Amino acid sequence: MNIGRMNNNAVGMYNLFNTMYQGNMAMNNNRLSRNLFPNSQTQGQRTLTADSVQFVNDIKASSKALSGAVRDLSGAAFSNNRTMTSSNNDVLTISYSGNRPASTVSPMTVKVDQTAAGQLNEGNSMNSAATFEGGNGANRISIETGGKTTQLSVNVSASDTNLDVQQKMADAINNAGLNVKATVVTDSETKTSTLKIESTTTGSDSRNSFKVSDVSGDLAARTGVNEVTRENRDAIYSVNGGATRTSQSNTVHLGDGISATLKNSSSDVVTISPGKDMQYVKSSVEKLVKSYNDLYSESAQRTNDPKSQNLASRMINTSKAYTSSLSEIGIGFDKDGKMTLDTKKLDQAAESGKLEQFFTENSGKNYGFTNQLSRLADNVSRNTSNFVSSSQFGSSLSEGMVYSSLGSLMQFNSFGAGSLFDFMF
Numbered sequence: 001m002n003i004g005r006m007n008n009n010a011v012g013m014y015n016l017f018n019t020m021y022q023g024n025m026a027m028n029n030n031r032l033s034r035n036l037f038p039n040s041q042t043q044g045q046r047t048l049t050a051d052s053v054q055f056v057n058d059i060k061a062s063s064k065a066l067s068g069a070v071r072d073l074s075g076a077a078f079s080n081n082r083t084m085t086s087s088n089n090d091v092l093t094i095s096y097s098g099n100r101p102a103s104t105v106s107p108m109t110v111k112v113d114q115t116a117a118g119q120l121n122e123g124n125s126m127n128s129a130a131t132f133e134g135g136n137g138a139n140r141i142s143i144e145t146g147g148k149t150t151q152l153s154v155n156v157s158a159s160d161t162n163l164d165v166q167q168k169m170a171d172a173i174n175n176a177g178l179n180v181k182a183t184v185v186t187d188s189e190t191k192t193s194t195l196k197i198e199s200t201t202t203g204s205d206s207r208n209s210f211k212v213s214d215v216s217g218d219l220a221a222r223t224g225v226n227e228v229t230r231e232n233r234d235a236i237y238s239v240n241g242g243a244t245r246t247s248q249s250n251t252v253h254l255g256d257g258i259s260a261t262l263k264n265s266s267s268d269v270v271t272i273s274p275g276k277d278m279q280y281v282k283s284s285v286e287k288l289v290k291s292y293n294d295l296y297s298e299s300a301q302r303t304n305d306p307k308s309q310n311l312a313s314r315m316i317n318t319s320k321a322y323t324s325s326l327s328e329i330g331i332g333f334d335k336d337g338k339m340t341l342d343t344k345k346l347d348q349a350a351e352s353g354k355l356e357q358f359f360t361e362n363s364g365k366n367y368g369f370t371n372q373l374s375r376l377a378d379n380v381s382r383n384t385s386n387f388v389s390s391s392q393f394g395s396s397l398s399e400g401m402v403y404s405s406l407g408s409l410m411q412f413n414s415f416g417a418g419s420l421f422d423f424m425f
Contacts, residue, residue, distance in 0.1 A: 065287070070374040072284040086271075092112060092263055112235070118201055122196050122229040126166070126193055131158075134156060136157060138154075138155050141213065141214055182197045203234055282355075295311075329358050330346035
């Protein structure tokens, strides 16, 4: 391969394009101005400024993104996008990574008898504000885990409260880099605090257990963290009424590309079957909100452009009629007119079926929310000049774009004329 010849060809191609660009700069600006503003009497004097180019690029890109987000929320989105679902997400949740459509996977049942857990030592509930009654000065505790014993020093002063000492112990344990985590849980109503130490791994393996002891002083005994509250244990479950299975982890593989995360034990079986992929739908709603806000912001901020302001107003008017029903699925609007999203209400709407009902009904109606928004976004994308005033563009070549590389020249493509050559010839 002749690298030198390739480089020479590339340079020659760049020079050719650059010469063509410089020779046709005025003609190209006039032609592009005519495309955007066919009725402008001063179109021959108009030269696109870099700011104007960016603005047109932005609203075209945002309108296309909005149009795509609306399409993704049509009624078909709820029926065509399917995955494996759990009949009780409080007991177990499902993820699906199979190579075949979820609709072809056979349903199965799972019964969770026990979830996997690490050891837990939950200490005594102590009066948070009371002065600690143990020994002052340097106290030492030891934690034995994974076949290794580590001694930790905790310095207690005469003025320390129970909460102070518990927090000092938790900090010393967490800073030691062991496979346990210490937390102090406070109760504002009872004004008490509790030190808890828990293994960071689950399963019955002895490496997931630990022992807390006093070496000097009585911090472990006085706070109660030397006593085991829950032993480390395996998950116990069964599939399709079969033999009992065990797992050190709560994430288990059930076959057919299905993984389950066990959350709680239950006397009832959980059915896993093909269902609507609500995560896909919720993600599509988030994309809708983002693309709506992008287009709205770009048009609303051009306060000196009546056409852009008109686009912002049309977006507000399109949404205003659906304020109440949008609110029920978690979509609202702030004081500036931007969309907001309440993810908790969105989740509730997905669970209750309101989310599917709203978008299915409104994509089927000629004047439904999604249909109106889709038509507006498509119109902006296809007829950009209807939403950008000609006054937004410069009037002299010196104010125009001056590009010095082939890569920058290619930015002309984003106007949708087909290719760079469509502009130049």
